[in-house]
Amino acid sequence: MSALYAGLAEIFEVDESEISPAAELAAFNWDSLAIISTLALVDEVHGVLLDGQALAKCETVADIEALVAKETA
Amino acid sequence: MQPAPGGYRVEGVRLAGVVSTVPARRLENQAFEDRLGEAAVADVAKMTGVQTRYWVEPGQTTADLCQAAAERLIERLAWDRASIDGVIFVSQTPDHALPASACLLHGKLGLSPHAQAFDVGMGCSGYVYGLWLASCLLQAGLKRVLLLAGDTISPLLDPDDRATAVLFGDAGSATALERDAAAAPLHFRLGTDGTGATELIVQDGGFRSPCGPAGGIAPTLKMDGNAVFAFTLRAVPALIEAVRVDAGLTAEDVDFHLLHQANQFMLRHIGKKAKAPPERLPINIGKFGNTSSATLPLLLTDAVAERLSGEAATLVLAGFGVGYSWGAVAGRFGPLDCAETLYL
Numbered sequence: 214m215s216a217l218y219a220g221l222a223e224i225f226e227v228d229e230s231e232i233s234p235a236a237e238l239a240a241f242n243w244d245s246l247a248i249i250s251t252l253a254l255v256d257e258v259h260g261v262l263l264d265g266q267a268l269a270k271c272e273t274v275a276d277i278e279a280l281v282a283k284e285t286a
Numbered sequence: 287m288q289p290a291p292g293g294y295r296v297e298g299v300r301l302a303g304v305v306s307t308v309p310a311r312r313l314e315n316q317a318f319e320d321r322l323g324e325a326a327v328a329d330v331a332k333m334t335g336v337q338t339r340y341w342v343e344p345g346q347t348t349a350d351l352c353q354a355a356a357e358r359l360i361e362r363l364a365w366d367r368a369s370i371d372g373v374i375f376v377s378q379t380p381d382h383a384l385p386a387s388a389c390l391l392h393g394k395l396g397l398s399p400h401a402q403a404f405d406v407g408m409g410c411s412g413y414v415y416g417l418w419l420a421s422c423l424l425q426a427g428l429k430r431v432l433l434l435a436g437d438t439i440s441p442l443l444d445p446d447d448r449a450t451a452v453l454f455g456d457a458g459s460a461t462a463l464e465r466d467a468a469a470a471p472l473h474f475r476l477g478t479d480g481t482g483a484t485e486l487i488v489q490d491g492g493f494r495s496p497c498g499p500a501g502g503i504a505p506t507l508k509m510d511g512n513a514v515f516a517f518t519l520r521a522v523p524a525l526i527e528a529v530r531v532d533a534g535l536t537a538e539d540v541d542f543h544l545l546h547q548a549n550q551f552m553l554r555h556i557g558k559k560a561k562a563p564p565e566r567l568p569i570n571i572g573k574f575g576n577t578s579s580a581t582l583p584l585l586l587t588d589a590v591a592e593r594l595s596g597e598a599a600t601l602v603l604a605g606f607g608v609g610y611s612w613g614a615v616a617g618r619f620g621p622l623d624c625a626e627t628l629y630l
Contacts, residue, residue, distance in 0.1 A: 245449065246333050249515050253555045256519055265512030 220254040234275035293532035294474045296421040300466035303363050303624030305355040306459040306587040308340035310630050322448050330452045335550025339455030339575030341440040348379045349387045351458025352434035353394055359460045362624040371428040373403040376412040376435040376579050410546050410607025412579030414615055418474050420463045433461040437578035442488055442507040449511050455575030459583035470618035473532040482610035485513040522606050523559035525614050533616040537561040541599040542590050547571035547581035591625035
């Protein structure tokens with residue numbers, strides 16, 4: 214998941230060390246722009262398109278990873 | 287790879303020239319900061335790429351912009367007005383509920399009574415639909431067709447909705463197409479996913495929910511940006527690949543991929559997925575915003591005008607969005623007799 218973490222760090226404009234499974238998305242300004250960027254990031258890294266509404270409901274980085282795991286399963 | 291079903295090949299149609307028009311009122315991003323806040327405007331600008339846009343004044347319509355474009359185009363091409371057999375007006379912002387704006391424009395442009403004129407209510411994909419319809423008319427026997435495409439979305443914007451308020455611009459265009467046996471073939475692909483209709487919508491102002499003078503409802507554009515974005519990523523790279531295969535082209539064969547200017551971030555992402563290098567995927571949303579059905583003519587008359595005026599180029603044009611609807615055309619275009627942007 215390191216490419217995902219690096220991408221999320223870039224989207225949230227924070228250091229990669231701040232991205233962990235337990236990290237709360239609300240702390241990173243989890244707005245519509247961040248969600249769109251994350252859709253594109255996951256598409257690029259994993260080649261899957263997440264459901265935008267499901268992604269918007271994610272609260273932590275682990276939630277995003279779970280969503281990706283579900284889609285790539 | 288074998289072409290997938292749904293592709294159409296058109297022969298003997300030449301694109302002679304294009305003129306785009308933008309209205310005089312130019313707005314910088316700062317104009318939105320009072321209402322939306324500096325940070326929000328900066329965020330949206332970073333994502334969408336929009337720096338300036340041109341908006342109509344009250345009373346100025348898409349038909350006005352297209353009329354100015356058509357007058358200029360007819361003059362530049364020195365076309366006899368009696369030689370024009372058809373006018374297609376592609377827009378979601380017509381002058382009236384009825385009659386068709388194409389009929390009004392037919393009168394204002396002084397065209398011949400034998401010329402057919404009709405409206406097509408399409409947006410982001412509308413320019414490709416217009417090229418397709420014009421090509422079909424020419425194949426059916428018409429000799430010259432004017433395609434007038436544009437939109438004035440600015441009066442439909444909610445000034446407090448950052449997702450749309452900053453994004454859209456107004457523009458019109460006129461494109462001249464004519465029958466020419468020597469023209470290179472064009473390959474079209476068009477499609478629809480009507481289940482996405484409510485994701486980008488102006489709910490009121492039609493007959494399902496009319497807006498009377500006393501009705502108190504201002505028709506407003508609503509967009510679910512995430513849903514539209516996901517649709518685009520799903521549909522557009524595959525559309526581009528399919529139309530290139532139809533035309534026997536690889537990504538490297540294409541001089542320019544001209545994509546509907548929806549959002550800069552999205553365009554860059556699509557470009558990567560469709561293997562279209564940035565130098566062959568011009569982006570001018572920064573100057574004009576998202577102008578709906580006018581973004582593709584604005585690329586032709588702005589971003590690649592110089593190249594197309596001098597020589598032919600292999601192009602893929604793709605429009606996609608509201609509907610959901612999409613269309614792409616691939617082929618050899620130019621040299622154009624006229625490719626010009628008018629600032630009214």
